[in-house]
Amino acid sequence: MSGNRLKNKGLLIDQNKPLEFTFDGKSYSGFEGDTLASAMIANGEMMMARSFKYHRPRGVYSAGPEEPNALVSLRSDGRLEPNCTAPTVELYDGLDAHSQNAWPSLSFDVMAINQLFSPLLVAGFYYKTFMGTGQKFWHFCEHFIRRAAGMGKASLDADPDRYEKANIFADIVIIGSGPAGLAAAKAAAPSGAKILLVDESAQFGGSLPEEQGNIDGYDANEWAADTLKTLSEIDNVTMMSRTTVYGYFDDNTLGAVEKVADHKAVPENFEPRQRHLKIFAKRVIIAAGSIERPLVFDGNDTPGVMLANAALRYANRYGACVGQNVALFTNNDDGYTTAHQLKALGVNVTTMIDAREKINHGLCKDSSINYITGHVVTSANGGKSLSSIKVAPYDADTKSIGPQNTINVDALLVTGGYTPTINLCSQTGTPAIFNDEIQSFIPGRANRPWLAAGAIMGSFDLKASLEDGISAANESLEALGLPPSNMTALKVNGQNPVAIPFALTVIPSSNKSAKKFVDFQHDVSVNDLNIAHTEGFRSVEHLKRYTTLGMAADQGKTSNMNALAIMAELRGISIPEAGTTRFRAPYKPVALGTLAGRDIGNHFSAVRRTPMHNWHMDHGAEMIEAGIWYRPRVYKKSDETLTDAYIREATAVRNSVGIVDVTSLGKIDIQGPDAAEFLNRIYANAFLKVAVGKARYGVMLREDGYMFDDGTSWRLSETQFLMTTTTANAAPVLSQMERLLTLNWPDLKVHVSSVSDQWAGMAVAGPKSRDTLNKIITDVDFSEDGLPFMGVTDGSIGDMPVKVARLSFSGERAYEVYTPTHFGTAVWKEIMKAGEAFDITPYGTEALGTLRIEKGHISGPELDGRTSMADVGLGKMASSKKQYVGSSLKERSGLIDQSRQTMVGLISHDHKPLKAGSHVLNGTENIGHVTSTTYSPALEKFIALALIKQGHTQIGNTLSATFPLKNERNSVLVVEPHFYDKEGERLYV
Amino acid sequence: MSDQLSIKEVRYQSMVLIKSWPDSAQKTDAILAAFLGIDALPVVGDFISQNDIYFAVISPGHFMMFSNNELLCSEISKLFSADIASVVDISHSRCGISLNGKNSDNLLNKGIAINLTDDDLPGMSVLQSSIHSIGIIMFKLQHDDYLIFSYSSFFDSFYAWVIDSAEEYGYALT
Structure with a gap:
């Protein structure tokens, strides 16, 4: 052994390929194939984090996504990613990792002072301290509390990397590539069905590398390798590693994230860092395995205490040794296998503590290990690293302990049995059922086309797990109308013993201020559960929300079962009677960037452009979004303000001729x-x-x-x-x-x-509009008789066909010219050229608004979904001689009430601009609001349209228009809404 | 890279929508079959391509044709009186791309939640969907070979999305 690295060990690392990385700025070395956690362990660094609430020192606790403690931030600036679980972070050269929630350093964290106040910061602290009359106090404290508590911080810089999305389809999706998943894939593959095998790890195989049994004469790991090779050569099988299925949604749709380049410092050109997958599956086989369960005792969060199977994985896969003097605390036979495997790998396991009094003594086969049965670990001691444990005899009947002995160790491995990873099954709404033997919940009867197989079903022995996989494959094939696999049951020899746990809920302690953590990530202790129970929060749903147990980023993967057992015991009922909560997506946190994908920047949303868009841009148009259309707002000339520009444009229309793009209609x-x-x-x-x-x-x-x-x-x-x-x-x-x-x-x-997209539209308005169009449009008689007001005709400009309608929104003589879209720009240019003699002026939506407000024409602000035709002065237009949509209900009392708001015009007395949305006050009574405003070049005044109560009775009165947000108040004269050319004579100029 | 992904803007001289009434469906079918010189129209969701005309059955009684024959719309209009079917000229209403190559399915499945494999969507199939919130109509000519049309006003956004999505694979503009 070299340091904490076991020489020539580690299935996944290449000790000939060293890598350099930093943690909190300090340089370390690892090997290709390492994870951040394994490399840190190999460097002798067990402490990697501070806890969420109490800022307690925390070390790596697991070897997978269930990790509750070792959350780190990776990279920096825009690429910074917080809350990554160190055991799942693949090491690469130059990896830059940081601890979280510690200041000024991980080793010396000022906020660790919270531990002194821990008796106060218990479950319900916020409710009791800040709710009700405590609101003001909360506002005072919130800033400090939010700074003190929490996880990592997101970067404020834009992430430069790409995140992609994909929709993929499969006949059978197999989630998990352990023994059950691989057996299912191998059985289903020859059928020709499209198989998708996904695994969240970088490597396939699940628990097989630590499995001691032989499968069909092969070492389990060799069998896995051989199976993977076979599968990789079959066209209809797709294998995706580094892919986490985080959600099981309706219609057998799965949400997944593929970590495409997270194992690289920087993705290749255009390579996505992550890809969000929407997987559409005909059948799903969930072989998600199980997670080792912690044991609950005083100081169980001390760095150096970790799950036994995790320690085995670190040794076996990465050659990383978790300590020099290791104890293992178990309540099941599997702990012995783990201890002996560790010993075989070179880890110095000196002591085994088993809570069970009676065991099969054949398990105690290593004379160098001190086997202590009928005892429990009552406490783990040490600040930033484990230094010793206390061990005491345990009476299971009275749940009491005897005299304690201290044993010096630097690592304590714990195994409390295994908890099936039922998250995805639970997300489908299938109630979980309790399995007494494994003391845990397993998936209930599937309510959709899915099956669970392997350890997730409590099938912890290898043979059963493999058979489960084959069976699930056959059932899925049958459901797809395909013949079953001819794969026979696999021969298994020498498999690991099954972990049947001895019920061990909370281990007593002589320490009255003992900290026995249940949910490590949210710092929820046994004491918090006791308080919740005492205060009546006894339902699992209430317990979860009151204590926040299971609500951290890890979704309580290591804590839920222990919490349920504790609550059941407090209530004097069984665990199934206490029940469990339903898991919700995501099973693992998903980065917001991954959910956004490429819908960012210029691709944030699709936009619509008119065919004349480029012309507008070339001629100084300032564009405005109208829905998702881009329209010219004004065409600014040098030094012009927005107001200058629209006044110039509107004036040009009144005096000569203007042209506006109306394609978006x-x-x-x-x-x-x-x-x-x-x-x-x-x-x-x-x-x-x-x-x-x-x-x-x-x-x-x-x-x-x-x-x-x-x-x-x-x-x-x-x-x-x-x-x-x-x-x-x-x-x-x-x-x-x-x-x-x-x-x-x-x-x-x-x-x-x-x-809408077939026609480009442009309105040519103003007294010179006819002259302009007459110069270039052939086949149209522009005389009053030839093309009267509201007349429509066809014509052409050169070879380009046009439709001409004599309509006016501006109040001036005007024509709408429509031409097939691809001719849009050419026709626009021809009209501009023809209008040069009249100084034709392109105008935008601002001038368009000015012209129509002067005329009292309604638009979007008046058509706000709350106005009737009578409200806006169009009541007489409505036919009384026919039935039409809305004709009956427009006569209901609410819509013909004489006190309704009706449209009027307003003129600013103070020669100040009015703001749309201003309240209109009669004295102190709010009688309506301003809908549209402009400066009127025709009147040389600031004017507006407004909807006010009994507007027709207010004509001639002076009211106030107020805009409280800007503390503005203007005196306004109420007038008819037709400010300009009420008789419509300009239409014929 | 063109064998991996090739993108080409396409524009047809004529595109036409034809919609029959329920009581004139058979007559419409017969007129169209005669015009196309075929015994029977394709089934819904299929299209045919012959004599420079693509003819697709979008839904029962709802057809789309496009061609480089700029007179197609007027020729079709002459075939139907108003009580038999309506004919709408959409020649300027759609812009399209031709997309082919090994990664065309991967690219499209970034935006379309439809199984594009030949088993589920054989060649000469037509479907309507949306990509990047843009309505599209897609013609699968054969394996890894598509014609896709969006509304003209959306085309810049659609094309930008296609190009951006193609960056991952590399592509050739043809």
Whole structure:
């Protein structure tokens, strides 16, 4: 042995390939194949962390994902990842690891002073101290408490690595590659079914490397290697190591994380660090194995105390020796096997303590070990590392101890039996059932297409586990309609004895201030459970929440069974009577980056761009998101403010001509013999008699009578309309129409299709709009008779077809020009060129808003889902001669109440801008709110639209518009909402 | 890298949606079969490709055709009166990519939760789904060979997603 490294030992490490790494800035060396935990152990460093609440020194406790103590942060800056379990961190050259929750250092942690206050910081401390009248005190203390408690800290820097996602499919997913999982895979593979074998470890094989039995004449580890080689050569088998299934969701969907490059300092180019997998499985075989159970005694969290099987794994797989003078404390036969295997590997196991009085003395076969039966370890002593243990005779009947002896050891290995890893099974909602023999819960009858096999079912002996796997494979194949495997039962010789634990709940202690931890990660002790019980939190659900037991990042993998046993004993009932809680996903923590995948940065969300997008960008447009569309807000010229720009743009439209991109408007093709009848039913105003070549403005209501959307519909032929909707409601309107046609009026021969992306749209507005278009659009008569207001016609610009509709949102003479999308930019450019003589001005949504507010036209802020047609001055448009969607309920009392808020215009008396959302006050009474605001170049005033109580009665009054968040208050004059050209004469200029 | 993953932007001159009424479904089928020169239309979820025309059956009575024949839409429109079927020109409404190579399934399965293996989705299948919250229609021509169309306004985002997703494998733009 060299230091704590067993020479020429370690199945997984290559002692010819040393690696350097740092922990808390100190350099260490390890070997390729090591984990961080094994390398630290090999370097003689047992203490790796401080506990969550009391800041007690903690060491590595396990060799797998169940690790409750050794949580570390890896890497730094953007790549920093907190709360990693050291036993699952694969070592690489240059690994930079840090301890957590300790200041200024792991060795000297100021907050360890919490241990002095531990009698106060018990279960329910927060509820008792800060709830009710303690709220103010909490606000004072919260900052300090949050700094003092907790796990690792996340980085504030962006993570530079990639995280990917994938959907994968399999006929049979096998979770776990121990004896049951491998046997299942081997049995199912020849069937041709698509098999996916996943294991969270870097290596397949589960517990087989520590198994002493022979399988079909092979050493267990050799059998595993041979089986893996066979499986790797079969096309329909996919094997994924470093892949943790963390959640079992509906429809046999599994959530998993593949650690693609976590074992590297930096991933290769474009290689993801981790990949989130959504696995769609026809059948699932859960062979997740079991976890060794701790024993509960005073000081059981002292660095140097760890699970026996973990110590064996460190020695066998990594050649890492957990101590120079090792004791092992057991309540089952498996502890003896472990001790003897450790001895064989060169670990100096000197003492075995067995709580059982009577054992098979054939187990005590190593004369160099001092076997002490009928005794328990009553305490583990030492601060930052174990120095000694106290051992005392144990009377199982009275659960009392006799005189204690001290034994000097530097490592104490404990085994309290094994707890099946039922987390995924539990997530499916299947109630767990209690197995008396193993003193633990196992999965109940599956409620979905899954089976559990192997140790998870309590099949701790190798032969049973292998047979379980084969059986599960055959049952799965049968369910898939495939013939069963011809694989026969495997011959097993010399297997490890089965761990049947002797019930040992809490080990008594003579120390009145004993700290016997049940949940290491959340610092929950036996004392906390006693308090919960005393205070009436006796249900397992209450116990869990009151003490937070099992609610840490490890989900209580090592603590739950002991806690249930303790609570059952306190209540004087059996463990199954006490019951268990349901596990929830994730089985292991999942990094937020993994869940986000590539939906970050530019890929955060899909966006929609109009065909003229690049032109806008090239011409200084400042873009704004309208839903997921990108639209020009303003085209700023040098030194212009946003306000300067939109005033200039709106003025240009009023004085000459402007052009705005309206591609984002929803566009729906409506076809069929009943198209007009259909529109007549969904619009509140009449549509039956709209002539071909004419458009009509229409308002749609919801069934409840409120306004839903507005827009124009153009009659292209007797049986075809082109409907436009607001940008925001394009999809909801189409959806509503499809629903009505499918469910309400299936007799109507109407088809609706989205053509929003088929057409690029631009509105050309202003007194020179006709002159501009007349220069380039052929086949269109732009005279008043040829193309009257609300007229629609087809034309062309060169070879490019256009539809021209004489519509106006601005109040000026205006035309909407639609052209097939791919011609959009070319047509836009042609119009810009034609308008040069009139100084044509492109304008954005700000000027668009200004122009429509001046005209009192409604838009999204007024169509807020709470307004009726009458509220916004459109009441007279609604037909009283027909039935349409919403026609009945728009007449209900609530919608015709004279005290309702109605739309008015506001003019700022103070010549100050008004803010949308401002409250409108009449004296001190809040009578409504401002919906849309702008500076009006036409009026040279700040104006707004508002919805106020009985608005029509307030015309001419002076009210206040207040915006408390900015402490603003403006005096406003209430006017009609039509600020500009109420008679509509500008449409014909 | 092209055998691994090849990406190409594709644009067809004409794309058309055809929808029949329930009482005119048979007549519509017959007209389309005659136009295509086939005895019977493919089943729902399948498509055929012949004479520079792709013809897909999206759902019962709902068809999609595309071609490099820019007159396709007008030719189809002439086949149907309004009481038989509706014809919608979507030639400018969709933009597409051709995606092929060994990693095409892997790339697509980053975004699509559909089993793309040949057993579950044989060649000449068509399906609608979404990638990165973008609605798509996908034509599987053969093993590892796809045509995928998104709405035009989403295409920049869709293409950016495809390229970003392809970085992991390496790709060729063709």
